[in-house]
Amino acid sequence: MHIQSFFTSIVLWLQSSSFRLSSAVIFKSCTLWVYRSLLVVHFWAPWAPQCAQMNDVMAELAKEHPQVSFVKLEAEAVPEVSEKYGISSVPTFLFFKNSQSIDRLDGAHAPELTKKVQRHASSSSFPSGGSEHLKEDLSLRLKKLTHAAPCMLFMKGTPQEPRCGFSKQMVEILNKHNIQFSSFDIFSDEEVRQGLKTYSNWPTYPQLYVSGELIGGLDIIKELEASKELDTICPKAPKLEERLKVLTNKASVMLFMKGNKQEAKCGFSRQILEILNSTGQVSGFLLFPQVRQGLKTYSNWPTYPQLYVKGELVGGLDIVKQLCAPVLSG
DSSP: HHHHHHHHHHHHHHHHSEEEOSSHHHHHHHHSSSSSSEEEEEEEEETTTHHHHHHHHHHHHHHHTSEEEEEEEEEEGOOHHHHHHHSSSEEEEEEETTEEEEEEEEOOOOHHHHHHHHHHTTTOOOOOSSSHHHHHHHHHHHHHTTTTEEEEEEBBOOSBSSSSHHHHHHHHHHHHHOOEEEEEEEEGGGHHHHHHHHHTTTSOOOOOEETHHHHHHHHHHHHHHHOOHHHHOOOOOOOOOHHHHHHHHHSSSSEEEBBBBSSSHHHHHHHHHHHHTHHHHHOOOOOHHHHHHHHHTTTTOOOEOOOETEEEEEEEEHHHHHHHHHHOOO
């Protein structure tokens, strides 16, 4: 009872205002504490003015929806979390329910954020009543979970930390084939764990769903892999090259650097920032490990910082010093 009261106090504290998270551990704990209600996480950066604007929007939404928890997470402070959820720019909003990511919004779009909060908040309530209501509620919930992503894996543990050999093998197969999937840890919810067995008439885990339809367990997936059908059934994750193309075109002027606008982590990045800040036209990017290595090959440029204009590489600090304002203003 003491622990439960503590968790309840934490949730109420989160719901009282837009709370700022400071570590990956606290972030994971919040997704577990805020159980059946909606949790909205704002991945932000202190150097981005649009994030400050969206914080104001979140504060107003928190007043309108006291049953929803709103928190802020500085993206660059927790790169492992940002990388896991594909946070490539700020602001980005993730929506969680039952410890699972159910939706996202990229960019500073206040009307769209408001719509998403209203929609998901309205579906957060759970009817009280007899067993028939509970059965209907569970069935609807399972339907939403199996449709939460184009490819959904219900497993024991997480892709990063599988808690049984079958789940581990399933994740390895999906990753080997570059299949884009979301997952649900059945140990996090006993109701889902037992209910899904009846819902899909499949008694064991892991279970893989595509477009809400059960494909099967590990043995079925192995058969599909052997027959080369797996690649035609499951959606593929975007290749790194495609992702990099999108990232370099996110703004007309994009800077990939070490550190951020407030704190450059090398002298070259600091110098190029001083040049670019005078133009007021640069957008920054969070430089994660996979992107950092991939971009070197993508543009055949081995060092950082790297400046792009309309998706085309301009060069590093020396090139920018030579070209300076004419290129940026053009």
